[in-house]
Amino acid sequence: MSEVLTKVVVDCATGQVEYVPLTAEELEERALMAAQAEQERLEREAAELAKAEAKASGIAKLLALGLTEAEAQALVN
Numbered sequence: 001m002s003e004v005l006t007k008v009v010v011d012c013a014t015g016q017v018e019y020v021p022l023t024a025e026e027l028e029e030r031a032l033m034a035a036q037a038e039q040e041r042l043e044r045e046a047a048e049l050a051k052a053e054a055k056a057s058g059i060a061k062l063l064a065l066g067l068t069e070a071e072a073q074a075l076v077n
Helices: 024-064 069-076
Strands: 006-011 016-021
Touching (some): 024 069
């Protein structure tokens, strides 16, 4: 059971709608775009994790200097 991916082509002058199967090139482009989107998602997640780790490290260092938790949170937020 193989699903054929299609695109919609609309002729604005006549209003005619046509469903056309994607070409091999379009399928390849779609796969590349999906891979790029996944890579970007992973990069965003890594950046968010690095930011959270840096924040936790900063708070820990402020606490080691003798600040209270509230003071440390006030400085980093």
